[in-house]
Amino acid sequence: MIYQIYPRSWADADGNGVGDLPGITARLPYLRALGVDAVWLSPFYTSPQADAGYDVADYRNIDPLFGTLADADELVRVAHDNELRVIVDLVPNHTSDEHAWFRAALAAAPGSPERERYVFRDGRGAAGEQPPNDWQSVFGGDAWTRITGSDGAPGQWYLHLFDRKQPDLNWENPVVRSEFEDILRFWLDRGVDGYRVDVAHGLVKAPGLPDWDGPMNMLDMTEDHTPPPMWDQDGVHEIYRGWRKVLDSYPGERAMCAEAWVEPPERLAHYVRPDEFQQAFNFDFLITPWRAADLTEAIARSYRANDQVGAPTTWVLSNHDVVRHATRLALPVGQPRPNGIFATDPQPDAERGLRRARAATTLMLALPGGAYVYYGEELGLPEHTTLPDEVRQDPTYQRTGHREAGRDGCRIPMPWEKDSTSYGFGPGGHPWLPQPESYGALAVDQQDGVSGSTLELYRTLLRLRRELRLGEGSATQVDLGADVVAYDVTSGASTVRVILNLGLDPVELPSSSEVLVTSSPTLGGRARPEELVRDERASRRRVRDASYRVAGEERAAYRDERLEVHTDTAVWLAMPVE
Structure with a gap:
């Protein structure tokens, strides 16, 4: 399992309000304890930060905002010492307009080798005053910008599928x-x-x-x-x-x-x-x-397609480009996915969103294949849906004429300690994006070691996923009704059944199974997972009813309990070997 770190939002070592490489390095033991296998770092290269580092000016250096090459080398070393692999972001579709290549292209003539590294074209119309085609930018507005020559005359147009400060490279070159x-x-x-x-x-x-x-x-x-x-x-x-x-x-x-x-x-x-x-x-x-x-x-669909080429599927629920799934899953089902949420929009039900997010992750991490987790989702972090418009930095917000909120809401700095400055993100009091008050109660120190917390749920899921080698297994769909998603995942000699109930009626667990983990703090509204105990005859279907002492030794009395999975809850069961 790979954990995505958005460098500017994970840990700020120098207190300037922006996360950095030394901050990441200091927090790597947390990821080892979480149970991940690798980290993916969003861009840290030299950049004017017009699109949060996805506009690269130098691919072989570190932006001073994040540190130095020596800091990067130390991060890789410490990660490997913590048995974590390091995946870095590569941005090959476009560079920054401040990249040396693009500056040379602007200074060169049409048709020159310098211009041929990018997608320059003459405009349409009698004087070339119209863009070469009608393509639009992903961020809104035209996908073409016309340059001005050294003599002040309008010149060719260059393509940018994203921001105008991100000219597309010519990969035919x-x-x-x-x-x-x-x-x-x-x-x-x-x-x-x-x-x-x-x-x-x-x-x-x-x-x-x-x-x-x-x-x-x-x-x-x-x-x-x-x-x-x-x-x-x-x-x-x-x-x-x-x-x-x-x-x-x-x-x-x-x-x-x-x-x-x-x-x-x-x-x-x-x-x-x-x-x-x-x-x-x-x-x-x-x-x-x-x-x-x-x-x-x-x-x-995913398994059918990837099986044809002998490749695993790679599961993901959140990243730096989409509304966090602890919020997205609370939105009306079937409506188009929004690009951010404004404070003036209808506000999602946070409790429903978190409940569904925990269930979705419990399903995802049982499925064979690879899996990615976006920073903070292990805390149940929601989207910041009341972010003040004046602090927004995503170019989408500006290029769409403020019609789309953009991606800032999913990039809020990580909360580590409830009662510390910026919730422990760094020693400075003004992080690059403000954190909502709800992040305090979700901070790492508020969930660490707390039974039933989202952090402990993720730790349990990742530990069991590794121990049972579920990522390497095979999945067989189980029909438990129209409102239930269920699979038997087999790896080696063991089979785990994952059940996700999306219906209103409860789903009773098979009597021969053993509950390994559940996304909800309760099963059937009664039995807490930590109270479910192993019994060879009834597996974990007998629940601790009372404790008493005999000759100084603590004993337990049990009562039979019918266990059910209620709506928006997922559970893993260890199935008996037939």
Whole structure:
């Protein structure tokens, strides 16, 4: 299981309000205790931070905001000492407009080698005053910006599928391909264990850059799933086959994970063929409505597609680009996924969202394949849905004319200690984004060692997932009714049944099973999980009723209890060997 750290929001060592690499390094033992296998670090490279570091000015250096190369080397060393692998973000679709290459391109003439590293085109219209095509930016507005020449005259246009400060690279250019293979080697030589690749499906554009008037949300954009001209072009796979050769030339298990918002799952499976990525995020699962039939079908689709190429599925519920699932799952079922939530929007039910988030994670971590956890979700952190508009920094908020709140609400600094400055995030009192009051009660020190807390639930799930080797197992769907998602996950000689009840009627647990963990502090509204005890005849279906002492020795009396799974609750059961 891999844990995503958003560096500016996890731990601030120097007190400037922004998280940094030394802060991360100091907190790595927490992740070892949590039970994760690796950390994925969002970008820490030199950047003007127009898009929180996803606008890279120098891929071989650390932004002073986060530290130094020496700090990065120390982080990798300490992570490895804690038996944690390190995955770093790579942003190959675009650079910053402050990258040396783009500055050289602006100074050079049309058709020059410098301009050929990017996507420059002449404009349409009599004087080139119109963009080369009608593409829109993912962040809102036109995907083209016209430059001004040294003589003050308007010149060519450059493509930016995201912010205007993120010009797209031209991946038809062999110089670009060679440069990124060298960047891969630079960080592999420093000991990193792999890469999460940003916008992995966007590097290659269709020849001629044809017009496209469809949506730019990067998923489910056409009824027949025809790839739009800027996404999921077949030419990207040649690039990744070359990258895989670079990784395979290094000792150890170096890996890549694709951020590819691609449908249908059969298209996504192309990215995890044996000679490309080892993982690709299953965003189809992430956006699936909270309905049993939808979840079961999404899981089945994923396994069918990935089985065809012999690859595992990679599960994920939250990340730095989507509303946190402890909030998202409280939204009306079946409505489009919002890009952030304003204080003036209807506010989600926090209790319902957390209950469903715990259940969803309990399901996810039982399923075979890889899994990613976004920082703070192990605390049950919700989206900051009342963030003041004046502090928003996501470029989406500005480029959409304030129509979309953007992603700031899921990037709030981590709460470590309830009664400390900025909830223990750092010694400074003004973190880069303000934390809501609700984060205090959810801080690490308020949940550490507390039975039934979300943190302890995650620790238990991750420990059992590792001990039972569920990630390496196989899953068989079990039919327990239309409102229930259930699978038997078999690994080695053991079988674990995961049951998620989304219906209003309770689901009785089979009498021959043993309860391993439940997402709810109660089963059937009666028995607390920590009171469920092992008994060879009744497994964990006998509940401690009273304690008494005999000759100084504590004994326990038991009563029979019918155990049920109620709505929005998930449970793992150890099933008997037949």
